[in-house]
Amino acid sequence: MNLIKHNPMRRLAAGLLAAALSVSLAVPALAANPTHQLTSPVALLMEVGSRQIIYQKNMDQTMYPASTTKIMTALLAFENADLDETITMSYEATHTIDYGSSHIALDTDEQISMENALYALMLPSANDAANGIAEHVGGTMEEFAVLMNKRAEELGCTNTNFVNAHGLHDSEHHTTAHDLALIAAEAVRFEDFCKIWGTVQHDVPPTNKNVLRNLWTQVRMLNKDGNFYYQPCTGGKLGWTPEAKNTCVLMAKKNGMELMCVLMGVNTAREMFNDAEYLFEYGFEHLQPYQVENEETQTQTITGYNSAGEEIGEMTLGFNALCLMDSGAKPQNITVDWTLPAQPILGSASGIYVTLSMEDAGNSGQYTELGTYPAAVLSQQLYGEEAPAPVAKPDTTPDRPGFLGVLLAILKWLLIAAGVLVGGFALLYLVVRIRYEYRKAKRRKLRREMAARGIYPKRKTTAASSAARSKGRKQ
Numbered sequence: 001m002n003l004i005k006h007n008p009m010r011r012l013a014a015g016l017l018a019a020a021l022s023v024s025l026a027v028p029a030l031a032a033n034p035t036h037q038l039t040s041p042v043a044l045l046m047e048v049g050s051r052q053i054i055y056q057k058n059m060d061q062t063m064y065p066a067s068t069t070k071i072m073t074a075l076l077a078f079e080n081a082d083l084d085e086t087i088t089m090s091y092e093a094t095h096t097i098d099y100g101s102s103h104i105a106l107d108t109d110e111q112i113s114m115e116n117a118l119y120a121l122m123l124p125s126a127n128d129a130a131n132g133i134a135e136h137v138g139g140t141m142e143e144f145a146v147l148m149n150k151r152a153e154e155l156g157c158t159n160t161n162f163v164n165a166h167g168l169h170d171s172e173h174h175t176t177a178h179d180l181a182l183i184a185a186e187a188v189r190f191e192d193f194c195k196i197w198g199t200v201q202h203d204v205p206p207t208n209k210n211v212l213r214n215l216w217t218q219v220r221m222l223n224k225d226g227n228f229y230y231q232p233c234t235g236g237k238l239g240w241t242p243e244a245k246n247t248c249v250l251m252a253k254k255n256g257m258e259l260m261c262v263l264m265g266v267n268t269a270r271e272m273f274n275d276a277e278y279l280f281e282y283g284f285e286h287l288q289p290y291q292v293e294n295e296e297t298q299t300q301t302i303t304g305y306n307s308a309g310e311e312i313g314e315m316t317l318g319f320n321a322l323c324l325m326d327s328g329a330k331p332q333n334i335t336v337d338w339t340l341p342a343q344p345i346l347g348s349a350s351g352i353y354v355t356l357s358m359e360d361a362g363n364s365g366q367y368t369e370l371g372t373y374p375a376a377v378l379s380q381q382l383y384g385e386e387a388p389a390p391v392a393k394p395d396t397t398p399d400r401p402g403f404l405g406v407l408l409a410i411l412k413w414l415l416i417a418a419g420v421l422v423g424g425f426a427l428l429y430l431v432v433r434i435r436y437e438y439r440k441a442k443r444r445k446l447r448r449e450m451a452a453r454g455i456y457p458k459r460k461t462t463a464a465s466s467a468a469r470s471k472g473r474k475q
Contacts, residue, residue: 033365034282039271042264044177045279047324048251049258051185052371054283054324059178062159063264066239066247067102067125068180069167072148073133074118074196075187079151080137083115083192092141093131098168103128110209115192119202122237123215130166141165155182169241177262184249184260188235198222198235221250221273228273232280234258246272252280257324259283283324286364290331292321292356298336304346304380313346315380319354321373326364333359334370346382349375 034043034055042063045055053059089110097103104120106112106128112120114136120129131141138144141164148162157179163170187193200222204213220226221233236250246266252259261279266272292298300317317338325331334356341351356370 034279035365037278038275040263040266040275042177042262043275043279044181044262045283046181046185046260046262047257047283048185048188048260050323050371051182052323053178053181053367053369054259054287055279055365056178056367059181059262060159060176062174062176063247064169064173064241064244065167065175065180065264066169066241066244067167068237068239068247068249069162069165069173069175070121070125070130070239071180071184071187071237071249072152072162073130073144073165074121074193075183075190076137076144076147076151077114077118077133078187078190078193081114083113083118085114085136086111087114087117087132087136089128089132090135093135094128096141097127097131097166101127101166101168104204104213104215105210106132107209110207112204112207116202116204118196119199119215120204120213122197123199123202123217125218125238127166127168130164134165152179152183155179155186157182167239167241167244169243177264180249180264181260181262184237184251184262188251188260194235197237219248219250220269221276228270228277230273230277230280232284240269248272248276250276250280252284254280254284257284257287282365286326286328287324288327290323290325292319292323292331292334292370299378300338300340300375302340302344305343306346309343311383313380313382313385315344315346316378317349317352317375318378319373319375321354321356321371323356323370325358325370326366328364329358329366331358335359338375339372347377347380349377 034045035057038057041058042061043055043057044053044059046053089106089108089112091108094106094108094110102125104124104126106120106126112129112132114133117129117133120126121133134141134144138147144165145162148165149160152160152162152175157175160175160179161172162175163173167173197219200217202215204215206212217223218238219233219236220228221230221236223229230252232252232254234251234253236248239247244265246269247264248262248266250261252261259280261276263272263275263279266275298318301314302317303311304313304315306312319336335358337355337357339351339353339355344350344352352375353372354375355372358366358368358370
């Protein structure tokens with residue numbers, strides 16, 4: 001202590017070391033388990049292509065979706081209308097939204113294209129545009145809500161009920177983070193949807209009722225000039241009502257992975273964007289593709305049936321699964337659960353799936369279910385049939401040709417050469433003949449023209465020609 005006390009340089013070094021230590025303690029490193037870092041009460045992180053859930057926190061809890069409802073509205077528009085169709089706004093569509101809620105001041109009888117209505121729906125979250133789309137696609141706003149619930153059920157949503165197209169609060173209007181992720185994963189299959197919800201600014205040209213409108217996105221992770229800009233973010237939709245608080249569905253792409261994040265019930269927008277970035281970075285930094293080995297213990301041998309329901313043999317099933325795993329997870333803890341039909345057809349894996357799960361005990365934070373994958377038939381055998389013998393590989397050593405083979409090869413090449421010669425002579429004869437006939441026809445035409453003008457002598461007879469030649473010789 002005396003050395004530090006009386007040496008200014010050592011006192012300075014000690015001070016810097018203490019400051020660095022305090023900063024490192026104040027800003028924790030990226031933890032493996034996101035649960036310890038998130039403030040959102042409901043969260044989900046999903047890989048978009050495979051729809052594998054990477055992380056979840058209360059993903060099946062019923063929540064109010066607010067304006068993230070509009071993702072379903074946009075999905076139905078893409079599935080049932082064209083972008084160049086014209087929407088004519090009704091009085092009900094423009095005058096039944098809550099006072100002070102988001103809109104772009106669409107007027108009764110105003111005409112706007114479906115494409116521009118979707119930009120208004122997704123960027124400034126216009127509720128009047130949502131109503132216009134609902135009436136155009138569903139006939140009425142009530143019928144459109146029926147379509148929304150039917151489509152949600154088709155997508156596998158288990159706890160969703162929509163009563164409107166915009167998400168303004170209704171106690172019967174609810175969903176879950178898992179259901180919302182399934183809806184958004186279907187919507188992003190449309191290239192134009194991805195383009196629209198990834199746009200920062202869009203101009204709606206003048207309509208029959210209004211001047212040009214300038215639209216801006218609410219997703220601040222897309223705005224390069226904002227405090228929450230996140231470069232990997234490719235699009236998203238936000239929502240807020242006093243009852244729902246802050247909700248979001250966001251997508252980001254990095255390191256060859258495309259991830260989707262759903263957050264619901266967040267107190268502030270700052271907490272929401274911070275949680276979203278943390279979840280994305282957790283996925284990009286800690287996840288890696290893992291090929292689940294089709295080990296012998298993971299195969300399944302079952303009885304196979306024919307179409308009449310008779311047992312006719314056995315088949316061995318396997319699977320090929322590529323999933324994302326946290327670097328801290330243990331692959332040896334993966335378990336396989338088979339889903340089999342009552343009477344599987346011999347030789348067919350239709351209706352046969354495997355669900356891969358992983359005992360994690362909260363160490364990595366990764367969701368324990370890795371995904372469901374289709375099975376494949378590895379081998380099959382009819383009852384009473386002996387096991388097939390190994391197929392011998394054919395001898396690929398070429399045989400040396402004998403005298404007859406050489407002779408046939410020579411004859412083959414001679415025939416080819418003769419054919420080429422005959423073809424060449426025929427072509428030459430054809431060219432010469434065409435040229436001869438052309439010149440002959442040209443001479444005949446010239447004679448006729450000269451005879452018509454009286455300057456071409458008439459052809460002499462044979463006798464006259466002989467006399468003329470004799471007279472010439474005598475002279």
